[in-house]
Amino acid sequence: MEYIIQTRGLSKAYQGKDVISNVNMKVRQGEIYGFLGPNGAGKTTIMKMLTNLVKPTAGEILLFNEPLTASSYEVLGRIGSIIEYPIFYEKLTAAQNLELHGEYMGCHNKHAIQEALDMVHLRNTDQKPVKEFSLGMKQRLGIARAIMTKPELLILDEPINGLDPFGIQEIRHLFQTLSRDYGITLLISTHLLGEIEQIADKIGVISEGRLIDEVSMESIRGQNTEFIELVTPESSRAAAILDHQLQISNFKVLHDRNIRIYDTSVSQGDIFKALVQQNIEIEGMHKKVMSLEEYFLDLIQRDSKRDEGGHNV
Structure with a gap:
């Protein structure tokens, strides 16, 4: 099966200090990849490098088997993303914001706008400016913006922040539908391990800028749990x-x-x-x-006990 994302020795340093170190990750076509790690571990920085918002200090990124460069405009057009908090034109409606995004992306399909809003259950907002939206509604709009162009790859940084339990359930089903019925590949970071456990095909765990595990959920369930x-x-x-x-x-x-x-x-x-x-x-x-949460916490705790030479103790 084809890999949609591959990184080789991916590293990023700020002022001489490594924040991402030698990350080698692989995301297969059509799978849901849960990207997990404590706050400050480096998840968002890696996602920014995958979307060309931050340049690596070292290493290589391949998207759709093509090296990511400063001029990879066509490749980036095949990606939808939410990185950190989604920003909108606050005085415009949800549909108007998506229309502007469509023009920017070269997508002029009016039907796609309404379809995206329906998919995230953001209805009856025709006259309501985004400044009046709740955090959860803005998060839904961010997801709608990411999926409206029918991308082949979705990179979503904490996409269910601010949603209530019912909303989380709806978006969980949406992600499963996008993967199963549309063949879209999803890279999702989240702190809600119980949610990602229900939908992920594979997880990658990052700690202090290093990818310390990359394993299928099937393998986790099959261990001595x-x-x-x-x-x-x-x-x-x-x-x-x-x-x-x-x-x-x-x-x-x-x-x-x-x-x-x-x-x-x-x-x-x-x-x-x-x-x-x-x-x-x-x-x-x-x-x-053993749940994914147990597996994750045990992994992070063991990694935190490494000695100064980088070996587990």
């Missing part, structure tokens, strides 16, 4: 019983009250019985499946 979560105020004593009495070695103590037990050879009932017999207070014990 089932575990028992034990909540107790006596985690040290409970850990000792798990280790010495029950011979469980595959567990992790989180914080002061939570223990995750990944060894499924010992039943939840046997664990409960052993702890109660030793008068260990149990506040909760549940069998869980």
Whole structure:
């Protein structure tokens, strides 16, 4: 399958300090790629480089198998994007803003404007200037602007900010439709891991300017994801019983009250019985499946423990 986005050794430095370092990412045609990372990790900077708003210090970007250069106007015409907060002409209506965007992009299809507004459920705004829009409505308009030209690639930086739960659900279904029915490739950054988990085909995790993982959601779901979560105020004593009495070695103590037990050879009932017999207070014990949020947080925590030489400790 063809790669729509490829970066090779992509790096960016400001005043001699690397903010993006040697990023090699690949996004396949038609897939939804969730771009994840803490605030300040470099997601927006990479998206700006992909859309030619920021020039790399080193490395290469290929879009549609063509190197991105300062004169890549035709390639950029195949992309729709939201980078950071979408800006509009506040005194104009939603349709008038999209009409101006269409003229700028060489798209003069009046039907495409209404179709885009309908797709993001932004209706009954014919006479309303954008300055009267809520944050969620402006976010919907930003998505409408990005999709109205039927781009082959959508690069969306936090596209569901400001939406209520019902709006998030609508936009989630829209993204799935764009990928499934129109074959559009989507690169989406978001802090809402539960949402991206439902729609992403692949995720890339960036931390401190480095791409530390790029993996399919199918692979994450297929890993050893089932575990028992034990909540107790006596985690040290409970850990000792798990280790010495029950011979469980595959567990992790989180914080002061939570223990995750990944060894499924010992039943939840046997664990409960052993702890109660030793008068260990149990506040909760549940069998869980690792979510994308759990995977992401564990990955970031492990990366933060790297030593100064860049190796995991």
